[in-house]
Amino acid sequence: MNTAPWETIGRLAELFTSLDTARGIPAEQQWTLQVLKIAEEVGESAQAVIGAWATNPRKGQSHTWQHVQEEVADTAITSLVTLHRMLGDEAPAFFEALLTQKAATFLALGDPASAPPLEGV
Template identity: 40%
Template sequence: MDANMWASIEELRKMLDAHHAAAGQDVLPQRLLKIIEEVGELSQAYQGFIGANPRKGVTHTQEDVLMEVCDVIIAAAVTLATLSSDPDSTLRRNVEHVAKRALSEAVESPDRTDGGGPIGRWDGVARSDRP
């Protein structure tokens, strides 16, 4: 994330801190609950995208799923900014650590050719074929 995004995250954190303080609520549990809420909404959007509920069918679009992913990231970033005095460095350090570990342990998986999968199809833009 760039400096402008972190500035927006910090503004959100301050606003939410003030809100929770006025309500007499502890900040950290509220942040964690928000992440859980957003993950639930992401799950619901994805299930709606693939038509997982036969009674409802396809109820969400790929854009709905993308927006929910962003909401999860924002909620997590606000939580990170709550816990870390330098969330940008903390995130960069962790991304580098996870990428290094994952890439050093990567094992090739077989290509799936069975044609199975969800009703809704991802357009592939979010995959490794992006520059």
Template identity: 40%
Template sequence: MSAALWPVVARITAALDKANGRDEHELAMRLLKVGEEAGEVAAAYIGATGQNPRKGTTHGPGDVARELADVIIAAAVALHTITDHAPSVLDAKLHAAARHLAVPNPKGQ
């Protein structure tokens, strides 16, 4: 993961907290933002494959990649909002996923 991820996510979360607070409604909005961004990935991929004959090819692989990055950012902000241990939660989940797929870890973690 980018070394900048969690410090920047903390700044984004703090700005959102200042603007919108951090009540249950705001948490719900941050969770829904993840779904919204995922929908934008789907739309970009449909556009990149030209699946809609009425529109043709409207996006490229770079558009899909940028939308995927937006999903990661939105999910990281939501995770940071719901727990004070976001980096360790993600790290544990990442390593668990790798173990389930029997992906070797060159650092022995």
């Protein structure tokens, strides 16, 4: 596993945690605020999609699909920073294990051999 992205995520998480701690914000409140930051990033992704499709008559085409991609990447980065702030150095292993579990579940949906039998057939 390439650990370089997780090293950067860890450094960001440590920075944000130290800044919040210096402001007197307790750990669980920091986590809560960080999860809200994920929601903010998702909203910005949605706003970019609306702008790319030009569905807001007041703004027209205000974004490109590259903007959407950047906002989705911001959402992913913010999510991984949040996970690292909650779990510390255990975040990469936790993420990899959960990704493996979810992938096995969803990829099995595309494999007809692993589909559950139809009842009553």
